[in-house]
Amino acid sequence: MWSRRQGRLRPTVCGVEELRRRRREQEAALRKARREQQLVSKRLLREDAPEEAGEGCVAAILGEAEMQQFLRQAQRGTEEKEREGALLSLRRGLQHPETQQTFIQLEGSMRTLVGLLTSNQALLQLEAARCLHELSHSEQSTIAEACLPATSYLLTYLSGHSSDFIELCLYTLGNLIVESEAVRRQLLPQGIVPALAACIQSPHVAVLEALGYALSQLLQAKEAPEKIIPPASASSSILASTLPQHMLQMLQPGPKLNPGVAVEFAWCLHYIICSQVSNPLLIGHGALSTLGLLLLDLAGAVQRTEDAGLELLACPVLRCLSNLLTEAAVETVGGQMQLRDERVVAALFILLQFFFQKQPSLLPEGLWLLNNLTANSPSFCTSLLSLDLIEPLLQLLPVSNVVSVMVLTVLCNVAEKGPAYCQRLWPGSLLPALLHTLAFSDTEVVGQSLELLHLLFLYQPEV
Amino acid sequence: DGDVQRHLYLQEVLMQVADAPEKPRVPAFACQVAGCCQVFDALDDYEHHYHTLHGNVCSFCKRAFPSGHLLDAHILEWHDSLFQILSERQDMYQCLVEGCTEKFKTSRDRKEHMVRMHLYPADFRFDKPKKSRSPASTEVPGDSGERSEGEAMEICSEPVVASPAPAGERRTYSHRSVSKLFLKHVLNVCSVLRILGCTWAAALLIVNSER
Numbered sequence: 001m002w003s004r005r006q007g008r009l010r011p012t013v014c015g016v017e018e019l020r021r022r023r024r025e026q027e028a029a030l031r032k033a034r035r036e037q038q039l040v041s042k043r044l045l046r047e048d049a050p051e052e053a054g055e056g057c058v059a060a061i062l063g064e065a066e067m068q069q070f071l072r073q074a075q076r077g078t079e080e081k082e083r084e085g086a087l088l089s090l091r092r093g094l095q096h097p098e099t100q101q102t103f104i105q106l107e108g109s110m111r112t113l114v115g116l117l118t119s120n121q122a123l124l125q126l127e128a129a130r131c132l133h134e135l136s137h138s139e140q141s142t143i144a145e146a147c148l149p150a151t152s153y154l155l156t157y158l159s160g161h162s163s164d165f166i167e168l169c170l171y172t173l174g175n176l177i178v179e180s181e182a183v184r185r186q187l188l189p190q191g192i193v194p195a196l197a198a199c200i201q202s203p204h205v206a207v208l209e210a211l212g213y214a215l216s217q218l219l220q221a222k223e224a225p226e227k228i229i230p231p232a233s234a235s236s237s238i239l240a241s242t243l244p245q246h247m248l249q250m251l252q253p254g255p256k257l258n259p260g261v262a263v264e265f266a267w268c269l270h271y272i273i274c275s276q277v278s279n280p281l282l283i284g285h286g287a288l289s290t291l292g293l294l295l296l297d298l299a300g301a302v303q304r305t306e307d308a309g310l311e312l313l314a315c316p317v318l319r320c321l322s323n324l325l326t327e328a329a330v331e332t333v334g335g336q337m338q339l340r341d342e343r344v345v346a347a348l349f350i351l352l353q354f355f356f357q358k359q360p361s362l363l364p365e366g367l368w369l370l371n372n373l374t375a376n377s378p379s380f381c382t383s384l385l386s387l388d389l390i391e392p393l394l395q396l397l398p399v400s401n402v403v404s405v406m407v408l409t410v411l412c413n414v415a416e417k418g419p420a421y422c423q424r425l426w427p428g429s430l431l432p433a434l435l436h437t438l439a440f441s442d443t444e445v446v447g448q449s450l451e452l453l454h455l456l457f458l459y460q461p462e463v
Numbered sequence: 464d465g466d467v468q469r470h471l472y473l474q475e476v477l478m479q480v481a482d483a484p485e486k487p488r489v490p491a492f493a494c495q496v497a498g499c500c501q502v503f504d505a506l507d508d509y510e511h512h513y514h515t516l517h518g519n520v521c522s523f524c525k526r527a528f529p530s531g532h533l534l535d536a537h538i539l540e541w542h543d544s545l546f547q548i549l550s551e552r553q554d555m556y557q558c559l560v561e562g563c564t565e566k567f568k569t570s571r572d573r574k575e576h577m578v579r580m581h582l583y584p585a586d587f588r589f590d591k592p593k594k595s596r597s598p599a600s601t602e603v604p605g606d607s608g609e610r611s612e613g614e615a616m617e618i619c620s621e622p623v624v625a626s627p628a629p630a631g632e633r634r635t636y637s638h639r640s641v642s643k644l645f646l647k648h649v650l651n652v653c654s655v656l657r658i659l660g661c662t663w664a665a666a667l668l669i670v671n672s673e674r
Contacts (some may be wrong), residue, residue, distance in 0.1 A: 118588045120527065122512035152583045159561065162514035164507060186582050194562025215472075267469065312472055314464035365465060411609035 002035065009207065062093030063101055070111050074128075080121060087116065087127035103135070108209035126402050129154075129168050144179035144431035151176070151187055158195045163204040168208065170199070174214035182220055188228065188236040192218070197241040205258050208250065212264020214267035215243070219271035239278050242267075248282075248290050248346040259313060262294075266316035273323045273354040280327060291321050292344050299347035302354045314351060318365045325372040330449045342383045349389055352396070360399055366407035367396075374413040379413045385424045394433045401442040408437065408448035423458040509574065533559065533589050534584055541593050 057265050062070070072091075075084035091100040109153050116128035135147055154169045173192070176183045198213055218228060219238070231240040238244070247265040251257075273279055295319055348370055355362045357412070372381045376383075384390065393411070397404050411430075437449040491504045513627040519534040520527050523542045528534040536559060539546050549555055554566040556573040560581045567573040570592045577583040577590065593608045 085561060120516060122515040123508055126511055149584060152587060156533070156589060157529050159512060159532055161518050161530075163655050165511055165514075190583065191560040191562050192579060194560075198561055263472075312468065315468065319465070362465060397549045458496075 006335060027422060032290065041059055041216055051136065060093070061096045062090070062099045062102065067093065067099070067106060069103060069107070070108060071106075074116055074124070075112055080123070083121070084123055084127055087124065087131060091127065091131045091134055094131055095139075095255055097138060100138050100140075100143050104143055110146055114153065117150060118153055125169075126165060129172070133168055133172045133175070136172045136179075139179070141180040141182070143309075144176050144183050145293055147176055147345070148186055152190055153182065155187070155190055155192060155195045158199045163202070163207050166199065166202070167204075167206050167210040170210035170214045171235055174210070174217045177214065177217045180441070181223070184218070184223070184228075193228075193236050193238060193241055193243070197243050200243060200246045208258070208261045209264055212261060212268060214266045216264060216271060219268055219275075224271070224279055225275035227271060229275050230390075231278065231281075238272065239281060240277055244272070244282060245287055248285055248287060249423075251290050253294050257294075263312050263316070266313055266320065270316045270320050270323075271367060279324060282417060283327065287320070287349075288324055291324070292463050295321065296341075296343055296347045299350040302350055314355075315362060315365055318351075318362075318369050322365075322372045323368040325369075342387075343381075345370075345380060345383045345443065346387055348373075349387075349392060353392070356396065356399070360403075363396065363399060363403050364406055367403065367410065370410050371406060371413065374410055378417050381417050381421060384410075384414060385421065390425065390430065391428060394429055397433055397437060400439070401445055402439060402444070404440065405448050408452055412448065412455060415452060415459070419459040422456050426456065428458060434438045528589065532561065559587075 057429060067090065070086040070090045072081045074090070077083040077086060094103060113128055116124050117132065119125055119128075132147060132150055135143055138144065139175075153171055153175070157169050158166055160166060173187070177187065196211060196215060197206065202208060215238075217225065221228060228236065229238045231237050247269055250261050250265045251269070263383065269282075273282065294313075298314055344360075348366060352363065352366045355366055374384065384393075390411075393407055396407050411425065415425060434449050434453060437445055440446055440449075470658065489506060490505055490581070491502050492509075493499075494501045494503070494509070494512065496513075496516075497647060499516065501512060503512065518527070519529065519531050521534060521537055521542070523538070526537065528537060536557065537583050546555060550568070554568050556567040556570050558565045558573060558576055558581070560568070560577065560583070563581070565576060567576060570590070574585070574587075574592075577587065578585050583590075
């Protein structure tokens, strides 16, 4: 999907300003949805716009009689092209929620569709799968549940060889997983985790991306921390399977790293880590070093001004690292497992600069990682000082209150390490910057600056 | 905010699912596999057709399966007489769900396991009990009509339609069909050997050593 995304040329009818405005509105709506915990992401594979635009009108809603006719034609037609055409018309109709409702209420419709899905005509099979995919995009759980009879076949087809078909099945499964707990309750005993673990060995990039998507949806399920992730639940467990190792492999930087695939698996990793089920296990698999190296790679790519949607990878990697660092196991495991590399700090700053210019909303994420790095580790604080990174840090203060608080927290982390650190912090524009922040109206900012001042005076009373 | 970004990314409707006007067209060509007369004008279509119908095909009965795993299970259970013999003494029917290592005495037990534990449909199309050689005309109403050229996947007849075979009955039946096959095989060989001028006894010896 990634590569095809870059090659796409969408003829735009409306102006750029209009698009920007629409996007801003969309983002605002999404932020609201996120606050209300209703952000549900689905992915729809659909024919590109030009085909629809060419026809001038969107496919009409299908009535019951029409639908029955299409189904009958698809099932019993004599000419293969005729059967395919009937399914195609059905699929177009299924783009509408009303048609979807009509479909699931029509007796025998799903049975027929499943029959076509498992027929011996390859192209009918593909078309039937596409119809299912349309249905999977519905936001109503009743429709997702109506697709239950097909799930065992979708899973069976994951071990086939036709990559386009597998991709379609994976996206369909991912969509269904999001929508209904009943679907997940069926998919888990049907063996979705082993099926995915087998499928992840596919060499096809598109398949891997689709798999990452489906997996990420599975991991976001609210029952995931109890039922899906823990190793105790035997065959349906993510952590007990080979999935984590494969995921980390996909995140290894190098010539074989595919950004689209990496993004999906980075998010998957993030959800697993958030569930806090067994993070030491992940650390044991080398997650910290892989992610650290990936961070370095990202910083490098940013410097080369390769803007291939990199921020999409940066966010989950930063979150994963930040969360993993809070694990107590980090100190106990030690050795090469621990993230000791000073270059991480430098890389992080390069990314922070990049965010500052392009994506200020990601600054808190980066600073959060810096906070976690410096909180318990004197060596990272030393790196910060020796690489002369205090100035750039101070430059971030005016961005926003949230950012200010984080910058000040990081500085506090450094300061509390002792007098030597305070001594090195003090010269330069720290004082003027601090005095400035004290004038902020945000109580948190002021509170944090006072804390910093307190620490500085504590260790450096002569100042 | 990273979440919002992620959501927008996922929402972008941008996959170009290869479809008729979009696919690069090539001059029409036919499938090269013997006995298949399907014609294609797009490579993606042909690829899918090939994988579906000719990818995992049983060389004994020409049935096609969606994966190597299911094909292997099929060959073992339908065409391997050693399997039949061993299954009388130990549980040989393996659960078809990937990752499950349970084995069962009969295919019926296995099906029950798959329905109960794995929530598979009772009429799962890739798990048929071996039955008579009469063509699969027992269509359950509503199923897709089977075109039997290059009979790929059989429709399963519900267990109630076939006799609810107690294991013993089915076993003898399958033995009967096996021995019929065997007899036919022997007769063929015999006729060949007669032409070659061998004796009957010598023919039996050869056949036995083959087995």
